[in-house]
Amino acid sequence: MGSASNSIAIHWFRQDLRLSDNPALSSALKSGRLLPIYILDEVNAEDAQIGDASRWWLHHSLMELNRSLKGNLRFYRGDATRILPKLAAETGAGTVSWNRCYEPWRIKRDTAIKEMLKEDGITVITENGSLLWEPWEILKSDGSPYRVFTPFYSQGRLNGRLPREPIAAPASISFAPADKYPETVDLAELNLLPRSNWTLKREPDWHPGEAGAQAQVRYFLENGLNGYKIRRNFPAAENRSRLSPHLHFGELSPHQVWHALSFKEHMPELDDDIGNFKTELAWREFSYSLLFFNPGLSNVNLQQKFDSFPWRSDAAALEAWQEGRTGIPFVDAGMRELWQSGYMHNRVRMIVSSFLSKNLMIDWREGARWFWDCLVDADLANNSASWQWVSGTGADAAPYFRIFNPVTQGTRFDPNGDYTRKYVPEIAALPNKWLFNPWEAPTDILEGAGIVLGQTYPAPIVDLKTSRRRALDAFSDLNDSRKAGVAS
DNA sequence: TTAAACTTCGA
């Protein structure tokens, strides 16, 4: 162990911004004195640059991680394929470790780096730090990947191992000598914080970083799990985990979440809620599997027939949707929650996505792009897979003809109107009966609530009924022309 | 993780 303890082990933090349950970090610590680094690689990311909300989160998460590492985290900015081999050579590191990422551009880059390091005689350690099951572990009996969630989860995962027990945080860390290393920059020089006034609008209830992630799990288990299965659909309720950004940046591993649930499994009354929450964790796994086996997931319709779908190009409608002024209150509430907080309740995500891709008939990729820029939990696998699911272009998707009615949905899932009134205060005085469809409210009700449609709040930019019909007709044409094409 | 249209049932 003498030589090992003197050698330097670089751990490259990426989507694993934590010390506990970090397999590659733990391996690195056994190999030498730790040189922890982060590289903001905007060179290889090409068109997959992270958005403003994610950059804000990343900045704060890195600050927290550096604090946990007693200020030893080294920051770099640039092409990781150049920075990492150079750093390894100049520091004489014997080991480089990282936890695997699954975005296509990262796989390509990391594979190249691994080869370069190996040629230099450096030991490369890669581990699974962010998925319960590796995509290639969950396959159908013929060796092909699942395209439908239910069998993926109910049968496929049985072929994989049980999620491992979380690894404890290292008791102590021996750091590499704190000399200057080439090309190091300060965290501030990564320029992650937005220049616009966007941050001012955000609600201050996010706590990026490992400690915040742990606190959020505890909070959810005590305050959100009981009743989760039903109440998770109600955006005004506390029954959502809000773990997505923490999981995305790896401030917390899914294994830790899975394991934390086991402490509640002695309470039979929670069985349904725990089972349902595990299903949500498994959807994340399924999204990663879809991305791994369909690298074009963020841009290519999984159902090819949608390649000829007549998406409308309507810049004004897209902008109204983005800014939460479609005149459909439940949709506007969701879009404003997104803009103000960097987050949107899952039920509402489905409704605004359905509205964009069906009622407005705007290409789901426009919506995915907006979400990508606005969400603090923007995740290529989850975002792409979910948009394809809602818009009906995915393999195992809600059928295109399944169109959410935002009035019905609001009445059903925000029955007291708390969520809608919070984000659309200009119509808060409306009684519940007309809160979700003010355009149908009697004149005296509108007057009483101080509302002039088109002035104090927009008139709806589309008629729900006719736009629904338009989408269904376009979908029907798509299928007809396809049949005709096959027949001829 | 749907909704509209339609049918049936019971007051």
Next chain:
DNA sequence: CGAAGTTTA
């Protein structure tokens, strides 16, 4: 005649 169940897209 409205509630509740069924079918269909």
